[in-house]
Amino acid sequence: MKYTEVNKKKVIFADMHSDTVPYSMQSMYDRLKEEGFDISVYCRNMSEIGTIELIRFIKTFMKEYAAAGYVYICSYFLPVSSCNKRAETKVIQLWHSGGLLKKMGYDTKDDIPKNYKGNVTANYDLVTVSSEECVPVWEKALKLPEGITKATGLARTDIYYNDEWNYEKREEFYSIYPEAKGKRVVLYAPSFTGNAASPECVGLDEVRKVFENLTENYYLIIKPHPHLREKYPEYFKGRAMTLSTEDILPVTGVLITDYSSVLFDYSLYRKPFILFTPDIEEYKKTRGFYVDIEKFPAPIAKTGSELERILKEKTYFDYSEQDYEDFCSKYMGACKGCSVDNILKEVEQL
Structure with missing residues (x-):
């Protein structure tokens, strides 16, 4: 040949x-x-x-x-x-x-x-x-x-439907973060604005400050988009680098994101999420959306104080199982x- x-x-x-x-x-x-x-x-x-x-x-x-x-x-x-x-x-x-x-x-x-x-x-x-x-x-x-x-x-x-994989990732997470046991794990996984060559992320520091003020039983993990590594190196150090964003989804109790598609992967678990979008008006002008995110089964916070209120009042629980089922079926049905x-x-x- x-x-x-x-x-x-x-x-x-x-x-x-x-x-x-x-x-x-x-x-x-x-x-x-x-x-x-x-x-x-x-x-x-x-x-x-x-x-x-x-x-x-x-x-x-x-x-x-x-x-x-x-x-x-x-x-x-x-x-x-x-x-x-x-x-x-x-x-x-x-x-x-x-x-x-x-x-x-x-x-x-x-x-x-x-x-x-x-x-x-x-x-x-x-x-x-x-x-x-x-x-x-x-x-x-x-x-x-x-x-x-x-x-x-x-x-x-496909891997999200693998019970053995989900079990192994939960065990691995708690072996790395034993202090998270008994707490509600909150994963903050934002996307970036601009393009891959010059990415930005509005809200990283603000989310961290919000959780410093919370007394509720939360455990925060911050996983920015990989393109943000050079711009925000402090968020890519230590234990945070051990697991990928996908690896943390099985143990996540609440997801916080902005415009990242991770929310669609996460929707397969039918669990609550929050949209933190401090730059949404600018984002609509510069990038734009295909859908109205206000119709998603999730509360939207545009400021740190709004995010803190949602977390304290747990309004992310205001949505039904059917809401999550309909959302997942529409966008991840295959x-x-x-x-x-x-x-x-x-x-x-x-």
Whole structure:
């Protein structure tokens, strides 16, 4: 077999934001590895490498891309879209978030790299989303051909249905944070404003101050978006780095976030959350939303004092089980613990 012939047993996992296989692709990676596929990993945080290494990375990737049967990505990966792909090679976009919230892709000015003139989603053969509600939004925002966006559920969500995994993560959490036992764990997991190159986060220090004033039985864990590491290094030290945000969800009693899609992952647990959005009016103007967040089953705080009142009065309990069920069904309805199976069935038909 010539090297340039497409090998259907050859699979590439690629990402430009992480040095390891991202969480959003791990379940698919594990499955295909078990099934004996020849897997190559091209995952590198591009913000941490120089020009020469970047060129070497792309050159090596493109050589394997030309012979691979399948390429899996979970965010924009420009090398995939920057050439005329061979028809036999299939590109599957697993995407890294579920639900509908902030605008993305070509619907907003900050999501697509300004210096890239091509179509960032060219060459995609399959795009997986979390519910039927997402399909038309993805098609428009990412300029996708009709029919390639499928509500298969997200591969990243299957693990949340694994009882053994949930038990292990709870045990691991309390082994690291034994003082949290008997308290309500509150996870503050904010997103960022701007773009990945120059991210900001309004509210980090304010949330910490709120919890310093609370006497209630809460235990706060702060997990900012990874893009904020350089801007806010003090929040990426010590025990906070031991577990990922996803690892903490099984033990979380209340989630606080702003515009992060983590709330959709968390909704699979049907537990309460709070939206802390001190910059919401500016965010509406600069980024915008696909949905009205005031209709979410969650209280909204725009100031530290409002957040403190919600936590003291526990108004996050004002929503019913049906409210959470309806919310989850609308935005995460295809994520039922078998998304990897669903995706692979679609891949077989490509």
